Amino acid sequence: MTKKFLFRGRTGLNALILFLSSILFLSGCAGVRGLGSHTNQTVFVYEGQAHRVCVRGDFNGWSGDADCLKREGNTWTLSLQIPAGRYAYVLSLNDNQCIPDPQALLFEDDGFGNTNSVLIVP
Known part of the structure; x- marks a missing residue:
């Protein structure tokens, strides 16, 4: 039997929050050239x-x-x-x-x- 535990439990939730925060940071808050349309x-x-x-x-x-x-x-x-x-x-x-x-x-x-x-x- 294969266990699947992607983002399961409190540790998984923390990992998901960290992952989503990283994406938001890299998409416009980090001063990366050319990412914003503003x-x-x-x-x-x-x-x-x-x-x-x-x-x-x-x-x-x-x-x-x-x-x-x-x-x-x-x-x-x-x-x-x-x-x-x-x-x-x-x-x-x-x-x-x-x-x-x-x-x-x-x-x-x-x-x-x-x-x-x-x-x-x-």
């Missing part, structure tokens, strides 16, 4: 001298041309709709220098000796 408006601001300022990151395939800031005096701004998630990014100055965003709150090593800014979109 987007938020994100504003990038850079203050300084430059001829061109663009943002490169996980959210645009690290493209140097896709999302460039607009200049007003020495202030550069760009507003983007970005899906919920966690993204690494940098600012590209004059197409030849990448720097972390001076106004970012979070940073991480990129694995190549440079620093990326980190953006978390709720």
Whole structure:
């Protein structure tokens, strides 16, 4: 006789709750890139001298041309709709220098000796 005891009893109930909690966590609460369909408006601001300022990151395939800031005096701004998630990014100055965003709150090593800014979109 074969016994079947999938999620049976109190221990089984705890396992089921843990399993379902893990699925919910991984489906949107963990900052995993690209899981949510919700987007938020994100504003990038850079203050300084430059001829061109663009943002490169996980959210645009690290493209140097896709999302460039607009200049007003020495202030550069760009507003983007970005899906919920966690993204690494940098600012590209004059197409030849990448720097972390001076106004970012979070940073991480990129694995190549440079620093990326980190953006978390709720």
